[in-house]
Every structure is written in C-alpha cells, then in structure tokens.
Amino acid sequence: MSILLDKKTRVLVQGITGRDGSFHTKMMMEYGTKVIAGVTPGKGGQKMNGVPVFDTVSDAMEMKPDAACIFVPPAFAVDALWESVEAGIKLITVITEGIPTLEMMKVKNHIKGRGITIIGPNCPGIITPGEAKIGILPGSIFKKGNVGVISRSGTLTYEVVYALTEKGIGQSTVIGIGGDPIIGSRFLDLLEKFKNDKKTDSVVIIGEIGGNDEIEAAQFIKEELKKPACAFIAGKSAPAGKKMGHAGAIISGSSDTAQAKIEALLGMGIPVAALPQDVAGLLK
Amino acid sequence: MNLYEYQGKELFAQYRIPIPKGKLAVNRSDAVGYALQAGFPVVVKAQVLTGGRGKSGGIKVVKNEAELDRAVDDVFSLRIKGFAVEKVLIEEGVNIDKEIYMSILTNRATEKITLIACGQGGMDIEEVAKKDAAAVLKMDIDPLIGLRSHHFLKLFRHLEISDQSVIYQMKHIAGKMYEMFNELYLSLVEINPLIITSGKRVLALDSKTVIDDNGFPFLKEMERFANQDDKNRDEIDAKNANLSFVALDGDIGCIVNGAGLAMATMDMIKHFGGDPANFLDIGGSSNPDKVVNALKIITRNPRVKAILFNIFGGITRCDDVAKGIKEALLKSPISLPIVIRLTGTNQSEGVEILKGLKLPATSSMQEAVKMAVEKCGGVK
Numbered sequence: 190m191s192i193l194l195d196k197k198t199r200v201l202v203q204g205i206t207g208r209d210g211s212f213h214t215k216m217m218m219e220y221g222t223k224v225i226a227g228v229t230p231g232k233g234g235q236k237m238n239g240v241p242v243f244d245t246v247s248d249a250m251e252m253k254p255d256a257a258c259i260f261v262p263p264a265f266a267v268d269a270l271w272e273s274v275e276a277g278i279k280l281i282t283v284i285t286e287g288i289p290t291l292e293m294m295k296v297k298n299h300i301k302g303r304g305i306t307i308i309g310p311n312c313p314g315i316i317t318p319g320e321a322k323i324g325i326l327p328g329s330i331f332k333k334g335n336v337g338v339i340s341r342s343g344t345l346t347y348e349v350v351y352a353l354t355e356k357g358i359g360q361s362t363v364i365g366i367g368g369d370p371i372i373g374s375r376f377l378d379l380l381e382k383f384k385n386d387k388k389t390d391s392v393v394i395i396g397e398i399g400g401n402d403e404i405e406a407a408q409f410i411k412e413e414l415k416k417p418a419c420a421f422i423a424g425k426s427a428p429a430g431k432k433m434g435h436a437g438a439i440i441s442g443s444s445d446t447a448q449a450k451i452e453a454l455l456g457m458g459i460p461v462a463a464l465p466q467d468v469a470g471l472l473k
Numbered sequence: 474m475n476l477y478e479y480q481g482k483e484l485f486a487q488y489r490i491p492i493p494k495g496k497l498a499v500n501r502s503d504a505v506g507y508a509l510q511a512g513f514p515v516v517v518k519a520q521v522l523t524g525g526r527g528k529s530g531g532i533k534v535v536k537n538e539a540e541l542d543r544a545v546d547d548v549f550s551l552r553i554k555g556f557a558v559e560k561v562l563i564e565e566g567v568n569i570d571k572e573i574y575m576s577i578l579t580n581r582a583t584e585k586i587t588l589i590a591c592g593q594g595g596m597d598i599e600e601v602a603k604k605d606a607a608a609v610l611k612m613d614i615d616p617l618i619g620l621r622s623h624h625f626l627k628l629f630r631h632l633e634i635s636d637q638s639v640i641y642q643m644k645h646i647a648g649k650m651y652e653m654f655n656e657l658y659l660s661l662v663e664i665n666p667l668i669i670t671s672g673k674r675v676l677a678l679d680s681k682t683v684i685d686d687n688g689f690p691f692l693k694e695m696e697r698f699a700n701q702d703d704k705n706r707d708e709i710d711a712k713n714a715n716l717s718f719v720a721l722d723g724d725i726g727c728i729v730n731g732a733g734l735a736m737a738t739m740d741m742i743k744h745f746g747g748d749p750a751n752f753l754d755i756g757g758s759s760n761p762d763k764v765v766n767a768l769k770i771i772t773r774n775p776r777v778k779a780i781l782f783n784i785f786g787g788i789t790r791c792d793d794v795a796k797g798i799k800e801a802l803l804k805s806p807i808s809l810p811i812v813i814r815l816t817g818t819n820q821s822e823g824v825e826i827l828k829g830l831k832l833p834a835t836s837s838m839q840e841a842v843k844m845a846v847e848k849c850g851g852v853k
Contacts, residue, residue: 209788264691286757289658289688290579295616297584313787325757327787327817342733343757344785347817348838351785368732369687370581397733400581423736426721426743427752434717434732434754436687437581447740463744465737466839 191362191389192337192382193280193306194256196320199225201254201278203246203261203269205237209284210260213325214238217258220328222321226252228269246276256280258314258323263287266310270296274305282323283309283373290436293371300373307373311436313343313365326363334359336472337383339376340395341368341435345423345465349395352466361389368435370399376406384414391417393468396450398424399438403450411457419460419471422447474684476698477520479562481680484657488649490664491642492677495564504545507563513537514566517548521556524681529553534566567678570671573632574598574609575647576663577654579685585613586654588624588647592632594666620651642675643667657695658688707751707770714766716755723748724778724849726771726809728764730755730789738783738842747846750777757788764797765804772807779810779848783838786817793819795826802830810848814841 200217204210205227215238218224226249227237233244243249246257246269257273259266259282266285273281274296288310300307308315314324319333330347332354340346346365353360364379366372376394383389392414396403403422410418425447427433429440440446451461462468476484482492494511497520498504508515519531526532531553533544551558572594580587590610593601602609610631614620625644634640650662663681670676689695711718717732721739725747729735732754739749751771755763771777784794794815801807813834815823824834835841 263687287687287690289691290660290685291586291616291655291658291688294579294584294586298615298617325788330817340733342731344729344731344787344789345733345737347785347787348734348737351816370579371584395733397736421737423733423740426739426749427736428719428721431719431752432686432717433719433736433752436685438732438736464741464839 191317191320192379192386193308193362193364194315194317194321194323196221196223198280198321199223199253199255200323201225201246201249201252201257201273202227202240203257203259203273205229205240205242205260206232206235207260209325211237213260214240216328217322220322222323226254246272246278250276254278256282256323259283259285261285267292267296270307274300279305281305281307281373282312282314283307283367284312284314284324285309286311288369290370293369297371297373306378308364309367309373311369312367312372313346315362315364317362318360324365326365330354331363332357332359334361335388335390336360337386337389337392338363338395339379339392340365341397341437342395342423346395348465349393349421349468352469353472356469358469358472361386368397368437370437372437376402377409380406380409380414384416389416391472393472394418394420396420396422397435397438398427398433398440398447399435399445401444404444404453407454407457407459410459417472419462419468420454421462421465421468422450422454474686474689474698475522476682476684477522477560478518478680479520479560480698481662481682482677484653484682485677485680488653490646490649490677491675492680493564493567495562498561498563499559501545501549504549504561504563505541508535508541508545509538511563511565515541516564516566517544518562518564519548519551519553519558520560520562521553521558523554523556526553531558567668567676568671569666569668571669572666573668574601574665575650575667576661576665577650577659578661578663580613583613586616586651588612588614588620588628588651590628590632594668598665616655620648636673638673639669639675646675646677657692658685659683660685707774710766711753711770714763714770716753716763716767716770718770719752721749721751722776723750724776725845726750726774726777726780727783728753728755728767728771728780729783730757730785730794734783734785738781738838741838741842742781742846745843745846746851747842747849750774755789761793761797761800764794765801768798768801768807772809777809779812779845780807781841781845782811782813782815783841784813784815784817786815786819786823790819791815791817791823792826795823798832799826799830812841812845812848814838
C-alpha cells in the first residue's frame with residue numbers, strides 16, 4: 190500500500206450525522222473509501238448512508254476500524270480525539286478547526302511512542318488517489334501516480350495538485366497536515382514514511398510562514414530522503430506579527446519568514462517554485 | 474490575543490501574583506490625581522499593545538510633584554510604533570535589588586510548555602540570549618506531567634537564589650503563572666522584570682500576556698477582553714462576520730477561500746508587480762453571506778481599485794460564491810472592476826450565474842491575478 194491509507198482501510202467517522210460529517214462521508218464512500226461505522230453520541234442504532242452509527246467509539250470498535258476521521262465542532266473535538274486514542278485507533282484525522290493549542294499539545298505528548306498517527310487538526314485530510322480518501326479533499330483533481338505531497342494548507346494544495354494532474358503527473362499520497370501551531374504529524378514524520386514507500390519517487394512540500402518545520406524538513410530531505418523533492422512556501426508578502434488565517438501562520442521572528450524558509454531549502458539544494466503551478470515544472 | 478499590561482496585572486491579582494499598587498488613568502487629570510495619591514516616587518507607564526515601550530520614553534519615573542505634569546503630558550503625547558497612548562498605568566515606585574526575567578510559553582518546536590528564566594531581567598531576552606546563551610534557562614515541561622519540584626530546583630540553581638523567603642515567594646509566583654497559563658489557555662505569560670526589593674519582596678513589575686485565539690471562545694470570563702487587539706474597524710467587522718482578514722497597504726482587494734491560497738494569491742500579485750490591499754479568507758463553508766460581507770468590507774476601502782476573487786472549490790461551492798456576488802451587487806452596485814477565478818466544486822453552475830451578471834470568470838489563478846494587476850496599473 191501507499192503510506193497511511195488504501196482502499197482496504199476501514200474508516201470510522203466521528204460526527205457522522207452532522208452537516209459536514211454526513212456530506213463528506215458520502216463523498217468519501219463515492220471515492221472508494223471503506224467507511225464502516227459512524228459515531229454520534231445519542232444517535233446510536235441509526236444508519237447514515239447505510240453506515241451503522243454508534244454512541245461511542247468503544248461501541249463502534251466491533252466494526253474493527255483502522256482509522257478515524259473527526260468532523261466534530263471545536264467544543265467537543267478534543268474529547269472525540271481522546272476517545273479514539275483511548276479506544277486504540279492507530280490513524281486519526283482531525284478536520285476540525287479551533288482546537289486550543291494546549292489541548293492538542295497534551296494529546297501529542299500522550300501518543301508519543303504509542304504507534305498512533307494523528308493528521309491535523311485544522312486540515313483537509315489524506316488521499317491515496319485511485320484508492321481512498323479521508324477528509325474533505327475534492328477527489329476529482331487527483332491522479333494516481335508517484336509524487337508524495339505534504340502540505341500545511343487546504344486549497345493551496347488543490348492548486349498545486351491541479352497543476353500536477355494537468356501535466357499528467359500523478360500522486361502516491363497527498364496529506365494536508367493542518368495549519369495549527371501543534372499538529373499530529375509534521376513534515377518530518379511523513380517524510381520518514383515517504384522515504385520507505387516504494388510507490389513514492391519524489392516529494393513536494395507546501396509550507397508557509399510560522400514555525401521552523403520546513404527548515405527541519407529541508408535538512409532531512411538533503412541528508413536522508415534520497416528522493417528528489419521540491420517545495421512551495423506561501424506568505425512572502427505577509428506582514429510580521431499578523432496571523433494569516435491559520436493559527437500557526439504568524440511570523441514571530443526572523444527564522445520563520447517565507448524568505449528564511451526558501452533560503453534554507455535552496456541552501457539544501459531543494460528547488461522552490463515561485464508560483465504554485467510552477468511546482469509541476471520542477472519535478473520533470 | 475494580546476492583553477495590555479494592566480489587564481495582565483488584573484489577572485495576576487486574581488491569581489495572587491504580587492504586583493505594585495497601581496491605578497489605570499484614561500486622561501491627564503486622572504493620571505495626575507492618582508499620582509499625587511500614590512506619593513513619590515511614582516511611575517507613569519503608557520499602555521500600548523507593543524514592545525519597546527521603555528526605549529520610546531513610555532515609562533517615566535517621577536521623583537517629585539514638580540516633574541509630574543510634564544511627565545504625564547509627555548507620556549500621553551507619545552506615539553509608540555504607531556500606537557497612540559490612550560491609557561496610562563500609575564504605579565507606586567519600588568526599590569529594586571535584583572531584576573529577573575521569567576516567562577511560560579507554548580513551544581511549537583518541542584511541543585511542550587517552556588519555562589524561560591534569566592538572572593538579567595528588564596532587558597530584551599532575545600538580545601541577552603544572543604550574547605550569552607548560557608545565561609538563559611529554557612526548561613521544557615510536559616503538559617501531562619506539570620511543573621514539579623525538580624523544575625523548581627533547576628530554576629533556583631540557575632538564578633542563584635538561596636534566600637528561603639525569596640525562594641518561597643518565587644515558587645508561589647512560578648506556580649501561579651503555570652496555573653494561569655493552563656486555566657486561561659495562554660500562549661505566553663511573561664514577567665520582565667520580576668523584581669526582588671531590598672526588603673526581599675518579590676513583585677511582578679510588568680506583564681505580557683497572550684491568549685490563544687483558539688482557547689478564547691472557551692473562556693466566558695475572558696470575554697471582557699474581546700476585540701481589543703490593534704485591529705482597525707475592518708478587522709473587527711471581518712471577525713464578527715467569521716472572515717479571516719488582515720489589512721495591507723495595496724490597491725487590489727482580495728477574496729479567497731483558504732488561508733494558504735489567500736497568502737499565495739497575495740504573493741502572486743506582488744510577483745506580477747501589483748500590491749494587495751488585504752488578506753481575506755472566506756473559510757471553508759459555503760455561505761453566500763460571507764461573500765456579501767467580504768465585499769462590503771473591501772469596497773469601503775478608498776484605496777481599492779480592483780477586486781480579485783480566487784476560489785478553488787472544495788468544501789466551498791463555486792455557485793455559492795457566485796450567489797454571494799450576485800446578492801451583493803443587487804444590494805449595492807460596485808463600480809470597481811471585478812476579476813473572478815472559479816475552479817472546482819460546482820464551477821459551471823457558478824460561471825452560469827456570473828454570466829447573468831455579465832461578469833466573466835477564468836479558471837486560471839495566474840490569468841486572474843495578471844488581469845487584476847493590469848486593472849491597477851499594469852504587469853511588470
């Protein structure tokens with residue numbers, strides 16, 4: 190399989206009866222994702238798009254889920270996340286935006302060394318084109334292929350992927366890791382996975398202002414990845430000290446500007462596209 | 474969200490972190506009155522949401538009545554990094570034996586809560602760290618373990634504090650800072666300087682407090698601090714309409730779905746020689762009202778010469794955006810040129826609606842950006 194997800198992955202949807210949860214469950218299933226259960230407290234026993242709904246994740250464990258996808262409003266999302274962690278689900282994707290950083294930090298410190306992968310929060314999800322998707326990514330723009338994509342953004346990922354697909358360049362797995370300051374999986378965690386993935390020949394990273402993860406990633410790409418990689422960094426024109434939409438997209442020093450990241454990547458021999466659609470050209 | 478010094482100190486008082494006696498004044502005569510009540514020496518401190526206040530003359534120690542009027546006038550007349558001084562904190566003067574730096578913050582690199590301390594307080598901590606990294610203690614705390622005895626031991630060893638009464642007071646203060654950090658979802662609480670008086674009292678002379686915007690909605694009791702950041706009217710209205718908005722200096726008004734794409738749009742405008750008037754993310758959900766509100770905010774900016782929509786439909790549906798444009802134009806016609814890029818979910822339905830309005834739409838971001846730049850003076 191590609192990294193994280195394929196058509197055999199059994200997916201549980203938390204918040205399956207909500208507006209976004211129900212709509213995207215349908216979209217996921219149409220794409221080919223094996224959604225086998227849903228959870229909404231108080232709605233146990235119902236069915237949603239033919240999928241059985243349970244009151245709790247532990248009730249839903251009888252359906253043997255491999256992965257969970259969380260579409261729960263911010264006030265309940267942290268509890269939903271802890272619930273899946275405690276139930277023993279190994280891949281959890283959190284779409285919800287607005288989880289307090291401190292709450293996410295607690296979860297992150299708990300899962301270290303427990304073999305649990307969290308993607309997000311505040312992310313569009315994961316797609317293995319031609320197989321399955323978890324989250325809200327629009328399936329039609331992706332194409333099966335050998336480029337791995339890791340991105341801190343949603344629609345900017347679509348922009349880059351759209352250009353790749355138009356040029357006939359397919360993707361192995363595309364992951365939106367989320368725009369929050371503390372996220373379940375960082376560039377480095379997923380680069381490790383792409384390194385060992387036989388279906389991935391090259392990698393694109395899409396970063397933005399704030400934090401130093403792109404710089405860490407650059408180091409890893411140069412020293413360990415052993416596969417061609419290129420990047421796009423958003424926020425060259427962003428003013429310092431202002432949050433640009435994403436909670437984590439804020440310049441707070443001199444090392445977390447777009448320029449500093451671009452220089453670090455170029456310094457490690459990793460080409461950086463000036464415009465999103467130019468990424469496709471850098472892979473040829 | 475940033476708090477003013479006096480608001481941070483309100484929270485300190487609530488958490489029993491000792492602070493000097495003080496009172497907030499919103500005009501010159503109150504300030505003078507409070508200072509006379511406090512007696513001399515007294516300190517007049519400008520309340521602004523920016524650093525570097527001391528260097529700009531925003532903190533004045535007044536030794537006697539003769540200097541008072543002048544000092545209050547001076548502070549109220551300042552503009553500090555563009556911020557007018559509308560409030561001052563009048564505080565009793567204290568004698569300082571030692572100044573310490575202490576802060577607790579979210580560390581996104583280590584994914585821990587970090588306590589930072591330094592024996593050289595009252596200075597820019599980043600400058601101190603640059604000159605002498607060993608002078609600054611940075612201690613990571615696992616949020617699931619909390620602040621424990623061994624952390625305190627390290628802290629006092631680093632600060633070379635051995636006086637039992639001082640240790641007792643500092644332990645209380647650090648513990649309360651940590652408690653506050655957790656309970657109020659802070660991303661930073663900083664005391665610089667934390668002082669030890671000649672009488673061995675430990676006091677927080679300053680306060681810098683930042684609340685995590687994602688934590689804020691969960692804290693009913695903090696609502697009184699809402700909407701007070703250095704935002705202009707547009708930024709406040711945008712926030713109330715659930716739009717992410719940052720005002721910039723240029724002339725191309727931008728309406729984009731998604732934060733990353735919105736930043737990339739601004740970057741591309743610059744790349745082709747134009748200048749964005751704003752960052753604006755209408756977010757993921759499909760609601761024509763958001764577009765109506767976004768247009769309202771953008772069109773009242775007199776600098777804006779063209780409006781650029783860049784929509785890549787995913788969760789956001791192109792027809793909803795088009796409906797929003799239609800609704801806004803029906804309410805009040807817009808004479809500015811509008812350039813629209815629509816791709817993705819329900820693109821053809823969206824394009825159809827726009828045709829009815831005689832608004833052409835392109836599916837290419839680059840083409841749309843170039844067109845918008847041309848409307849404002851041309852592609853470089």
